[in-house]
Amino acid sequence: MQSDNKNPVFSQVYRVYYEDTDAGGVIYHSNYLKFMERVRTEWLRSFGYSQHELAKEGLLFVVYSIALRYLAPGRLDDELIVTATVKEAKRASFVFFQQIYKQCVDGDNVLLCEGDVRLSLIDGVHFKSKPLPVGFIDKFLS
Template sequence: MRVQKDAQPFSLTCRVYFEDTDAGGIVYYVNYLKFMERARTERLRSLGYAQSQLAEEGLLFVVHSIEARYLAPARLDDALQVTAEVVELKRASLRFRQQVRRVADGQLLCEGQFLVACVRADNLKPRAIPEALHAAFAMDSGLSQ
């Protein structure tokens, strides 16, 4: 399934703290990945699923691969808007397109795509996304066949 163009991506606002910055006073590159992880986790929560609940049921979502581009720096105290848009939904995986923008001026700071696999918690082998969760992602994302 691929996303339709009119779907609105999930959005999370967060703030840059001192611990997020490097010696130059800008956000250390790997922290953008952490902000994006939080947005994906909150996207899941917005659908009524907590990662801890899914783990207890023997299901984990793991990042298979990422592609990221860093375009401009974020700095201490910046408010950031982080999006998490499902652009592809398969039987056992999802592809997210994500962006990090500065709230004050809307400037795009970082963007990427993440392939996230659904696996069994006990052996980390691929497994199908539960039907109800798959349907929730499809409906909320405006996905079509």
């Protein structure tokens, strides 16, 4: 998996806490999804949108599919760089390419996990697919 587009990359730094790890101090596999969700939410917020406000308008983004690769373990107290970039946009969905790195002091960051996350827009009342508003995705690709 890799992003072959020129769309902007959004990133945030997060710390790995005890609650994110298993008994061995390694990030529990499903918690990588939490970090990815957080950075997508902050990405949306950086454009002036909040999940809460969109929901009031009857618009919900739901994860339609995920494909991940785990490449190295993240551990307790690591600082993570979590990225998101729009890889593909369609009528009612778009795909993020996301990566999670362990931030290293020497700058030689280690890729821990990467994957594609497809989000669909649905009507919050009927839970049916809904087209993205005109111009919505264009804001994120410029």
